[in-house]
Amino acid sequence: xxxxxxxxxxxxxxxxIPYVSDKGEIVDSTTVTINEHRQGVSISYILCxxxxxxxxxxxxxEGVDHLVQLIKKILQDLEIKPANIILQIxxxxxxNRLYSVEGRAPVNKQRDTVLLILTKAPFVYKFGYExxxxxxxxxxxxxxxxxxxxxxxxxxxxxxxDVLWHFSIDGRLERLAKPHYSKxxxxxxxxxxxxxxxxxxxxxxxxxxxxxxxxxxxxxIGKGLGLELPIL
Numbered sequence: 001x002x003x004x005x006x007x008x009x010x011x012x013x014x015x016x017i018p019y020v021s022d023k024g025e026i027v028d029s030t031t032v033t034i035n036e037h038r039q040g041v042s043i044s045y046i047l048c049x050x051x052x053x054x055x056x057x058x059x060x061x062e063g064v065d066h067l068v069q070l071i072k073k074i075l076q077d078l079e080i081k082p083a084n085i086i087l088q089i090x091x092x093x094x095x096n097r098l099y100s101v102e103g104r105a106p107v108n109k110q111r112d113t114v115l116l117i118l119t120k121a122p123f124v125y126k127f128g129y130e131x132x133x134x135x136x137x138x139x140x141x142x143x144x145x146x147x148x149x150x151x152x153x154x155x156x157x158x159x160x161x162d163v164l165w166h167f168s169i170d171g172r173l174e175r176l177a178k179p180h181y182s183k184x185x186x187x188x189x190x191x192x193x194x195x196x197x198x199x200x201x202x203x204x205x206x207x208x209x210x211x212x213x214x215x216x217x218x219x220x221i222g223k224g225l226g227l228e229l230p231i232l
Contacts, residue, residue: 011042018152039072040072041068041087071116157230160227
């Protein structure tokens, strides 16, 4: 009898913008191990201890099914129609952690696969999966529709870039009446990251809130502010 942790498939995703390791190695793809298929979504589990008991404790089947249903509904509402949806769930570890405590949502360069990476972290316990999934799905939408490039999930962009992007994302979620951070929360975040540019940040918050933007536009704004541009 198959277990939920059995390796049943490996899927390779390619990206337009690679990750460059500390050794200078250029990595332009990831290979995702698939353990289950649930309701048309491929599931990948990353555990500190890969045991069936640990999996059922952290990610019970009914909980994963709820996430799958939520993800499919969110992508449908955002008119993202990938041939493949992958949900990769990480057990949180403060020691061995590759991704942010919130998650990532890369898409491959062929635009046929969306990979939603979630970490069962204190962040998620506090705010809940629904807010996290809507936020990450909006990042995926901007990549899916070519406003932003397909980027390797390990690539860390400049913090200010994410800060400006968040004004766009949460403003659009507000307009859709979906879970989101408020403009006040995003302003607080931006001022913390860019303390010397408070007047400009407030003006940009109003300008970008709820507006579709591209990576090129945000880089131009950063250049105008004299910020260090990321290597992309």
